[in-house]
Amino acid sequence: MTDTATPTSSADSPxxxxxxxxxxxxxxxxxxxxxxxxxxxxxLLFLLALAALPGALLPQRQLNxxxxxxxxxxxxxxxxxxxxxxxxxVYSSVWFSAIYLLLMVSLVGCLLPRTLEYLRxxxxxxxxxxxxxxxxxxxxxxxxxAAPAEIVASARKRLRGWRLVERAExxxxxxxxxxxGYLRETGNLMFHFGMLGLIVAFGLGAMYSYxxxxxxxxxxxxxxxxxxxxxxSFDPGLRVDGTELNRFCVRVNDFEADYTDAGQPIAYxxxxxxxxxxxxxxxxxxxxxxxxNEPLRTAGDRVYLLGHGYAPTFTVTYPDGDVRTKxxxxxxxxxxxxxxxxxxxxxxxxxxxxxxxxxxxxxxxxLFAPTASFRGEILSSSFPELTDPAVAVDVMRGELGVEAGxxxxxxxxxxxxxxxxxxxxxxxENLRLGEExxxxxxxxxxxxxxxxxxxxxxxxxxxxxxxxxxxxxxxxGLGASLAIKRRRFWMRITPARExxxxxxxxxxxxxxxxxxxxxxxxxxxxxxxxxxxxxxEDGKAR
Amino acid sequence: xxxxxxxxxxxxxxSSVTVLSAxxxxxxxxxxxxxxxxxxxxAGRMGVALIVLGALLHLSALVLRGLAxxxxxxxxxxxxxxxxxxxxxxxxxxxxRRYPIRHxxxxxxxxxxxxxxxxxxxxxxxxxxxxxALQSYWLVIHVAAAAISSGVFLVPxxxxxxxxxxxxxxxxxxxxARFGPRLPALDVLDRVxxxxxxxxxxxxxxxxxxxxxxxxAAWGRFWGWDPKxxxxxxxxxxxxxxxxxxxxxxxxxxxxxxxxxxxFVVTVFNLFFINLVTVGLHSYAGVG
Ligand code: HEM
Numbered sequence: 001m002t003d004t005a006t007p008t009s010s011a012d013s014p015x016x017x018x019x020x021x022x023x024x025x026x027x028x029x030x031x032x033x034x035x036x037x038x039x040x041x042x043x044l045l046f047l048l049a050l051a052a053l054p055g056a057l058l059p060q061r062q063l064n065x066x067x068x069x070x071x072x073x074x075x076x077x078x079x080x081x082x083x084x085x086x087x088x089x090v091y092s093s094v095w096f097s098a099i100y101l102l103l104m105v106s107l108v109g110c111l112l113p114r115t116l117e118y119l120r121x122x123x124x125x126x127x128x129x130x131x132x133x134x135x136x137x138x139x140x141x142x143x144x145x146a147a148p149a150e151i152v153a154s155a156r157k158r159l160r161g162w163r164l165v166e167r168a169e170x171x172x173x174x175x176x177x178x179x180x181g182y183l184r185e186t187g188n189l190m191f192h193f194g195m196l197g198l199i200v201a202f203g204l205g206a207m208y209s210y211x212x213x214x215x216x217x218x219x220x221x222x223x224x225x226x227x228x229x230x231x232x233s234f235d236p237g238l239r240v241d242g243t244e245l246n247r248f249c250v251r252v253n254d255f256e257a258d259y260t261d262a263g264q265p266i267a268y269x270x271x272x273x274x275x276x277x278x279x280x281x282x283x284x285x286x287x288x289x290x291x292x293n294e295p296l297r298t299a300g301d302r303v304y305l306l307g308h309g310y311a312p313t314f315t316v317t318y319p320d321g322d323v324r325t326k327x328x329x330x331x332x333x334x335x336x337x338x339x340x341x342x343x344x345x346x347x348x349x350x351x352x353x354x355x356x357x358x359x360x361x362x363x364x365x366x367l368f369a370p371t372a373s374f375r376g377e378i379l380s381s382s383f384p385e386l387t388d389p390a391v392a393v394d395v396m397r398g399e400l401g402v403e404a405g406x407x408x409x410x411x412x413x414x415x416x417x418x419x420x421x422x423x424x425x426x427x428x429e430n431l432r433l434g435e436e437x438x439x440x441x442x443x444x445x446x447x448x449x450x451x452x453x454x455x456x457x458x459x460x461x462x463x464x465x466x467x468x469x470x471x472x473x474x475x476x477g478l479g480a481s482l483a484i485k486r487r488r489f490w491m492r493i494t495p496a497r498e499x500x501x502x503x504x505x506x507x508x509x510x511x512x513x514x515x516x517x518x519x520x521x522x523x524x525x526x527x528x529x530x531x532x533x534x535x536x537e538d539g540k541a542r
Numbered sequence: 543x544x545x546x547x548x549x550x551x552x553x554x555x556x557s558s559v560t561v562l563s564a565x566x567x568x569x570x571x572x573x574x575x576x577x578x579x580x581x582x583x584x585a586g587r588m589g590v591a592l593i594v595l596g597a598l599l600h601l602s603a604l605v606l607r608g609l610a611x612x613x614x615x616x617x618x619x620x621x622x623x624x625x626x627x628x629x630x631x632x633x634x635x636x637x638x639r640r641y642p643i644r645h646x647x648x649x650x651x652x653x654x655x656x657x658x659x660x661x662x663x664x665x666x667x668x669x670x671x672x673x674x675a676l677q678s679y680w681l682v683i684h685v686a687a688a689a690i691s692s693g694v695f696l697v698p699x700x701x702x703x704x705x706x707x708x709x710x711x712x713x714x715x716x717x718x719a720r721f722g723p724r725l726p727a728l729d730v731l732d733r734v735x736x737x738x739x740x741x742x743x744x745x746x747x748x749x750x751x752x753x754x755x756x757x758x759a760a761w762g763r764f765w766g767w768d769p770k771x772x773x774x775x776x777x778x779x780x781x782x783x784x785x786x787x788x789x790x791x792x793x794x795x796x797x798x799x800x801x802x803x804x805x806f807v808v809t810v811f812n813l814f815f816i817n818l819v820t821v822g823l824h825s826y827a828g829v830g
Contacts, residue, residue, distance in 0.1 A: 038789065039790055039792070039793070042783055042793060045786065049776045049779040052775055055767055137565075138567065140561060143559065143562060144558065145559075146558075260670075264671070266671060266674065267674050293674075293756075293759050295759060295762070461763070467764065468764075475744070475748060479744050504560075511566065521567060525567045528564075532561070
């Protein structure tokens with residue numbers, strides 16, 4: 001880990017000039033050295049932070065495709081330019097990926113030599129005592145009546161837990177080199193390797209994971225994770241084709257939401273049964289209480305409770321006595337009152353002629369309110385709970401376009417068919433629960449009941465455990481590398497000599513913090529104080 | 543703090559051990575003898591006593607909020623800001639005991655007062671329960687870690703800003719001619735900033751980590767580049783850059799301080815912009 005890029009020397013280039021091969025090699029080597037330098041890492045860190053920023057400021061396609069499209073439309077050429085430059089897909093953009101790949105290369109370049117150095121340092125002992133301890137940032141020089149051996153003995157005791165080497169110099173001079181805080185480097189390496197692992201696991205996770213959303217009625221309806229088609233929407237990673245999913249099934253028996261009097265939600269709970277693995281063959285169902293923050297974990301996957309809403313039940317009685325009943329989910333347009341909109345669609349019964357059939361399809365569209373409140377004829381909802389439901393419906397007759405191969409949302413009708421006159425409004429009315437309306441041809445439509453639905457998300461990510469493991473390694477390593485100080489301590493003990501004017505033992509001690517200097521002073525003071533005084537007391541005890 | 547050079551008498555029995563010379567040793571910062579306290583000194587001490595009193599009142603306000611809502615008192619922006627400011631003040635009081643920086647308290651309290659004012663007037667929310675997504679013990683852990691780290695990060699932010707003023711003054715004494723000389727030495731400011739950053743950074747990392755674990759349980763994925771997550775990532779990278787810059791030749795000192803100030807700006811940006819302007823999963827501010 002060098003602070004600066006090593007300057008390359010060209011002094012040794014021979015007369016005939018470097019071959020192209022050699023120049024290429026030098027280029028690679030210099031690039032590698034440059035990438036390994038700390039300054040490059042710093043610049044890359046900054047670029048990464050900068051590159052991540054647009055993702056917080058601009059709408060992102062992956063999070064909100066609708067908002068993204070709207071933004072682009074509103075901003076004309078500027079929006080299109082940003083789109084071209086991948087500003088709406090920042091985290092999968094070429095430039096973002098390039099920066100973090102470079103950072104990873106730089107990281108590996110830092111880690112390899114550093115690891116080797118670390119292994120070497122772990123085997124080698126503390127370094128020799130410097131000639132001139134007075135040059136060190138922490139230094140004490142004292143005279144004592146104690147004999148050198150006593151001082152060495154008490155130092156050995158005081159420096160327990162330090163890595164220690166005693167050496168002898170000429171003229172009976174003894175030295176001690178001590179070092180502590182090797183764990184700092186261990187922590188630092190653990191942190192950086194953890195980060196490397198995290199990035200790799202994160203990348204793999206994006207390729208091998210998927211998410212799917214599905215709406216299930218809370219009246220015993222079942223959902224099985226049998227393939228992408230089982231979901232209403234499915235978002236797979238690059239390497240997921242949506243066929244071989246982990247098998248599990250979920251049956252939703254009940255859903256309950258609790259609110260404060262002000263309509264603020266307090267709790268969402270769904271009662272489930274589920275089966276996976278052997279249970280599938282044996283037909284065993286196990287109960288689970290699904291809540292926000294408490295996903296169902298089964299078969300290595302997770303099932304989340306994302307949202308809920310209402311599905312009104314309509315019964316259509318045709319003039320010939322045929323009866324059809326349907327309960328289709330409508331979607332909330334207002335999350336606080338759960339006023340919902342939707343379209344419940346009917347095919348005429350017993351009609352085989354496709355032409356005729358297409359002219360007589362029915363769609364009941366409009367608004368649903370769990371707690372109705374009318375202002376004049378306008379329906380709105382005053383509370384999200386189901387206390388006094390009502391619908392305000394437009395009944396449309398004609399061609400719904402469901403066979404045309406066009407994908408029509410189940411919550412809507414195809415507006416273009418209305419505009420072209422192929423779908424016509426034949427009634428508009430407000431209905432409370434149990435009320436009915438009659439169309440011009442004698443068909444009656446009644447609003448018979450309301451069911452609740454939940455929207456579930458099935459999520460699969462095989463790398464999650466790895467990511468967590470690496471993140472923990474990072475965190476622990478970070479703690480160790482920031483909390484532990486690597487520090488050195490040296491002593492030189494010169495015995496009294498008759499022939500000199502050295503009549504007492506001279507003790508010299510020096511200290512050096514390998515990392516941040518602040519804070520070592522206190523410890524150094526404590527150690528030297530202890531040594532000088534303990535040495536003295538030991539001496540007296542004799 | 544460091545007694546440089548010179549011989550200091552030490553020990554109880556000078557006939558046995560004589561200290562000939564010492565440097566880089568740490569003793570306690572000597573208080574001037576009682577009678578010799580200047581008026582400024584007395585005023586300074588009274589100021590600190592007032593800060594302590596304020597912090598105690600602040601703490602009781604937070605505790606009462608917790609009792610009133612029957613949950614951790616950091617469930618919306620008003621409460622969160624209140625918690626952050628308390629942390630900042632406590633962290634500052636701790637630093638005051640270790641470094642001769644008491645006269646900087648006004649600079650430190652300025653952002654606290656502004657934040658408290660904004661929180662109390664514009665973002666006030668009445669005591670109420672939180673929505674289902676927030677009913678988790680992770681609210682206690684994740685948000686507490688975020689509040690503690692953000693609160694502590696305010697201290698190095700201000701210290702680094704003052705570092706930049708002082709450094710500019712030292713380069714050119716005409717700049718900030720009155721203000722510059724009153725600031726502590728560069729190495730004191732640097733040490734205050736480093737010590738607090740090194741404390742806050744792992745807590746912040748822990749907070750982000752807990753946030754990811756919570757997101758896995760609440761939103762179905764541990765990381766999804768939600769605006770708040772993104773800006774937390776940016777802040778994390780900036781502070782990591784700060785730590786690296788202190789180990790890089792040519793980046794120590796002024797540049798490191800500038801990076802720390804950027805980190806501070808990103809933290810404040812995350813608090814206000816992401817909660818109030820953009821809409822994301824984290825928009826739980828409880829404002830309006
Ligand atoms: C996303 C990228 C990175 C992040 C978030 C990161 C984060 C960190 C953190 C938090 C520390 C602890 C700071 C300390 O010990 O004072 C650290 C230390 C260190 N990192 Fe990184 N790092 C990253 C990439 C790199 C790279 C690419 C290199 C090599 C060029 C590198 C080299 C070092 C070194 C040498 C230290 C020890 C500094 C010291 O002794 O104070 N890091 N890193």
